[in-house]
Amino acid sequence: MFTAVVIIGILLILVILVILFRIGNLVGIVRGKDQSDIGKTNKVNAWMMMAFMIVMFGLFFWYSFVYFDDYTLPIASEHGVETDFMFWLTMAVTGFIFILTNVLLFYFSWKYQFSKENKAKFYPDNTKLEVIWTIVPAIVLAGLVFTGLRTWNDITDEASEDAEVVEIMGYQFGWGLRYPGVKDNELGDYDYRLIDASNQWGMDLTDENSYDDFTPTEMHIPVGKEVLFKIRAKDVLHSVFAPHFRLKMDAVPGMPTHFKFTATKTTRQMQEELGDPDFEYFITCTEICGRGHFSMKIRVVVDEPADYEEWKASQTTWLKLYPEYLERVPEEKRELAIIKAGLEEDQLQEMEASL
Amino acid sequence: MATADIHIKESAPHGDHHEEHEHHTNFWTHYIFTTDHKMIAKQFLLTGIFWAILGGAMSVIFRLQLGFPDANLEWIRPLLGDWITEQGKIDPEFYLALVTMHGTIMVFFVLTAGLSGTFSNFLIPLQIGARDMASGFMNMLSYWFFFISSVIMFTSLFIETGPASGGWVIYPPLSALPQAVNGSGLGMTLWLTAMALFIVSTLLGGINYITTVINMRTQGMSFSKLPLTIWAFFLTAIIGLLSFPVLFAAALLLIFDRSFGTSFYLSDIYIGGEALPNQGGSPILFQHLFWFLGHPEVYIVLLPALGITSEVIATNSRKPIFGYKAMVGSMLFIAILSFVVWAHHMFVTGMNPFLGSVFMLLTLIIAVPSAVKVFNYLTTLWKGNIRFTSAMMFSIGLVSFFISGGLTGIFLGNSAIDIQLHDTYFVVAHFHLVMGSASFFGMMAGIYHWFPKFYGRMMDDKLGNVHFWMTFIGVYMVFFPMHYIGIAGYPRRYYSFTNFDTLNSFADLNSFVSIAAILTLGAQGIFLFNFFYSMYRGRKATANPWKSNTLEWTTPINPGHGNWPGEIPTVYRWPYDYSKPGAKDDFIPQTVPFSATPESNLPHENELIRLEKEDDDVIRVDDKES
Known part of the structure; x- marks a missing residue:
């Protein structure tokens, strides 16, 4: 069965490749020079960025919530409760940053796509901003480190005599x-x-x-x-x-x-x-x-x-x-x-x- | 003064340097034993591509086993021979060998040699304004050591006992004892020999990169005017120079243990029906030595990719990179910290828990400069005027991987959480995103961006777009699901999960991952076609196709040996003057003096005009003296 999948996959890719390349070449010839490159393709790519983000986040949320019980293991130890708490705490913090930064990345890509009328903003630095986003992650991480350290110390502590x-x-x-x-x-x-x-x-x-x-x-x-x-x-x-x-x-x-x-x-x-x-x-x-x-x-x-x-x-x-x-x-x-x-x-x- | 001297030499009527390209070259000296950094870069690139295909193909073969454990693989017998068992399965030891070689090839041969070797060689002289590397001969040696290393590693694939199969980290005693696994016989010997030569190659290259950056910058190219690519290559070379010798030492001691009966890593072992005489060694010692390289190695592959990305994102957003100093600072900080976090790979090796606490603290600190880099990339995109060239899209992809893969590092760097996640698919997902795919995307961005300078022709952008989207979606489809599999507790390097009830519930997801992996590898065919087709038939490049500021675009379209036919240009400004208010173009190359752009100068830059004149005077005076 999968041999067929492999072969079909390879064939498909080859077909896509040849067709696209032919079309691309022909279009290039019709247009003469390739000067007008920034235009339609750029727009398509910008929209693809948005589409990619939406579809991927959709898949991420769907799988994470629907299959939650399948990919999480029940806990059967005392320290497991603590490490799992650390895990989900970290998940909450990083999950927020994951969504925020990826959304900004793809949103900016789409929003600030090339346009003839626009000119990019000359914005080489801003010390205040940079200090803020150095210190805030440092504080958040310090919080995670110290909670983690306590858990780690408990786990690695000496075992009791009658264990x-x-x-x-x-x-x-x-x-x-x-x-x-x-x-x-x-x-x-x-x-x-x-x-x-x-x-x-x-x-x-x-x-x-x-x-x-x-x-x-x-x-x-x-x-x-x-x-x-x-x-x-x-x-x-x-x-x-x-x-x-x-x-x-x-x-x-x-x-x-x-x-x-x-x-x-x-x-x-x-x-x-x-x-x-x-x-x-x-x-x-x-x-x-x-x-x-x-x-x-x-x-x-x-x-x-x-x-x-x-x-x-x-x-x-x-x-x-x-x-x-x-x-x-x-x-x-x-x-x-x-x-x-x-x-x-x-x-x-x-x-x-x-x- | 040194720069002034060079200046004089170049402007002399019969300056010998710049006419070197007219010297007689034949096929051997031009393409094979060349000392031209550009040709050496191409040699590294092509060898890297060869290894990438091989390493990628290996991953697909073991993904077949993982995704379709019941399938009959008789059809690969013509390729793999007896590595396919009589039942039509991959031999379990060969599976381990595949995993091992995939890791070794990708980390060292593709993402270290293929990435640093290519772009450090190609871009350092071109972007700092030098005619070649400090030592062209050492540079040539660097490639040929890499080539011999490659030949030996490649040979090891064909021997009867198979290539090394103890994981790319080659932890002894497994890697030290041929009784433990077949791959630890001749295969391991060849692996160690190849890696020793590889390290020699890396060191020869690294010394050259560092020397060149320090000594051979053109007039005006101060460190604060260096493009971020060069900063990245420079710091990468320093990291490599300090950490690779430690791997060499680790490998050497392992060679002693294997062949000369020493006990550096071996103790209290009973195997194959006999108790070995070795006592007093420590397998943990090897792990410390290995990861002292192994962790900086992560940044050796990642920093060049980040450097390339910085350049590409700034150019294609038509904006200066946001926070140039912070970018350099964070790279520097990452480079330093990379040396003091290695033991986070070893939280559950039985290492002293206090040591675990220290390394956890240091590891999580490294997230701060990484976060700064991400925020700076985002701000560079903000209010830009973005052109989606293939290189730009691969760079955006890199940033996404860097975020997604970097954040899971916060889980793994936390020793309490790492107890559960260590050596599961969560780790596999983490490092394939943040180190593997991100660096690979950086490499791709570099190839698309500098292809015009490599071959004087353009790669087809439409094919590049298709290649990007298929690879980008493919990589996420391959590695994102692995997080779930890892949270569910699936250990890595498992040949099969059929022994377990609890660990056998992701058969469908594993098949999905395997199909995605096959398609992603297939998509690289588009790239290969585009690459080789464009090399000969691509559209002819213009002098500065991306309207970029850096020096390499001031050379002829096909620069000869020596790079600039006349004088090496003088540099007056930083490389990121894009969309400067008042300027007539949206870019001002580094070679344009401030005196030529009064309309766009910032107040402090107007003061620099005076200095520019003084510099020119100094040179004129020297000229007369000579």
């Missing part, structure tokens, strides 16, 4: 998740040199905090409680982007980053609000990272705090999934590891047998 910690690790092409576990609520240390096929996170098994860490394939977070994303990357740059939470932070190999936020609506609430039972929060990648950059999506579920705790408690620890790594645990900590990881008797027996 729920989730580790996200970007890799080609997906996200690894790691929770600090229910027993100690601390993430274990890691080292990229310990990474292998099963130990994607490079978990350091000499650190006691690792034993109860679990690594689910979808993210759960509680509603109404501060969550701290600890972000890192395994191979190249990635960027954690959760559009509904107005959250974005790069994942950098060798330099852990973080982002704290508080979700305000559970997945269920959002589904009801939007009337869409299939709605799901997600995280995706916004830093070019290779072939599969576009496919790094992971599901995020926002739960009621009780459901969240229940979900957390039901997760299997990583060590339990890969009991063979018990070998890497130092002798004196094995007991602790077995308890913290929740390894079961039959698993242990199997292990011993294989050893």
Whole structure:
């Protein structure tokens, strides 16, 4: 279908080109010299400027208002309300200037089109005017800057002590998740040199905090409680982007980053609000990272705090999934590891047998 | 005194300079290894046009993928070969390569070399009244370095692993590790080599532009009488001279990381089943270095376009540019600020938030001089007597893009808002309007305006009008919808959005954008036809077709090497005496002394008549002495 569109488009352009050029040449010949150039064409162009402005503003307003719900995303985080307020505040200020200056541009173009009777006004400068339109934008911008700064400082402030910690690790092409576990609520240390096929996170098994860490394939977070994303990357740059939470932070190999936020609506609430039972929060990648950059999506579920705790408690620890790594645990900590990881008797027996 | 000396030389009966065009030239020295700034400008222009076609075609190919994700693209196989997968799709890595090369080509090869290279070379000597650049030889080298760079970059399109594909910003580790993406193999090596040579070319050119503007202005051409084009080219060259070496350093360190095992940008990486030994490097360091060039680069492409526009709008409104000093001041201010805003590209890289605050503040300040420029353009149009030449319309288009694209910069420069918008289509819309399209329109305005001086013939104005309207409407149709897509959270550089339910609702708008892009590219065919047809068959130009004040229109219609056959004209007034009350014409060229226009002189200008006489006396005295 689109091949046809392309071909038709190209043909049309060629036809227009040839016809116009022929006509132009013929007219030129009839007129003899091209001295009278300023006249009709000039007028047509001046009117086109007005027409362009009216049609474009028409399209702009039509799409902006009619499709408002399609292109705006619902907000599901506390700071998202603030950044969206900043966004729409800036939109109001710039929208006003956008319309004003574009209207003046096209209106002046039309109004002061060439005419033989007119002479342009010799008006090289006006200090007062220039001072005004230097200072007014400066003041308006200062206002935006300071409102923005406050929001920015709030967002980038230290996370509270009891924030729920989730580790996200970007890799080609997906996200690894790691929770600090229910027993100690601390993430274990890691080292990229310990990474292998099963130990994607490079978990350091000499650190006691690792034993109860679990690594689910979808993210759960509680509603109404501060969550701290600890972000890192395994191979190249990635960027954690959760559009509904107005959250974005790069994942950098060798330099852990973080982002704290508080979700305000559970997945269920959002589904009801939007009337869409299939709605799901997600995280995706916004830093070019290779072939599969576009496919790094992971599901995020926002739960009621009780459901969240229940979900957390039901997760299997990583060590339990890969009991063979018990070998890497130092002798004196094995007991602790077995308890913290929740390894079961039959698993242990199997292990011993294989050893 | 220096100017007086030159004056003497030129007026000597057997002055050697101005007869240079009679010297024996053959095809090679005239067209290929030429040191004539005008021919070098044409070389830059034609190479730039070649790259623009290529870069534009690439964008259409990836727009096909984005606009029609289900379409079978088997029909481009003859062109792209195995980059089309067996399913008739564009290979995802090749998609990234296309995006990368489109960016690289457009930013550097078209809008830096094609724009500055063409117009700085062409206009600086002509508008300041010089016979050529300070060093014609360096100028020639500048083009040939650019040419070699172009050849290498072009070659990289044809290698098996494909051209560089880590985005035009080539962030390591992706660009450093061939394991991460195929394009980071030989393709990236060629990219870095080509860019290193490109930087050499830019620096050779830039040093020349600066030297020429400072040292070779004709008698009377003080800095305050320079056309705004020259101010723009001058400041652009300074920005380039200060920022491109930093990119060179960044590229060099990346070359070391890639080939010699250093760890400037690499740390803690596990890829392809092994942990790399590199530790202690920082990918963020590269981003700082890159954007230290990258942001000034925006102004390197934009300022010349603004300079050209100032000249074209003043000439065709038949009015002096409003607030000449404010225009120069704001360009100067923009040039300075452009060096201290780079990290606004990095708000969400994990950079210290305090640094984010500082850069946000500085970034939003840059909107003030930009606003001043817009208001001054508007006031220049106000009560003008506007002639819609093609150049004028492209200039008006530029102002519109500058407004529309500039305002979205206020969103992105605000770090709190940027969290959501960073790396989405909102950014794509923003910089394509304010930097891409605006600069492109400036380039077009320049070509239409100075074509008569380039080739001694006129371009067809009707075709130019059609070209303008199709391009103007087309560009808005391509980039305006992207704002909505960006607000909806669509990330850029995505091969497809079909993985997402939430991000898959703009299929129709994306198709619309793609069709608009195809038509806009098609419209450039009109320009190409007009350009090449007019070069040989266009209407013969008159000496001063736009009734303009600047010096280039005092040269012969086809100026030879040396530009003016006799003496270089002396300059007495600023270049914007249009529609001066009392004057008989609506323009007074810079070469007309105030003593010749008592009817239109302002009070303070009458006093200058005395100085004009003194200047002439000084020269006469020197003449006798020699």
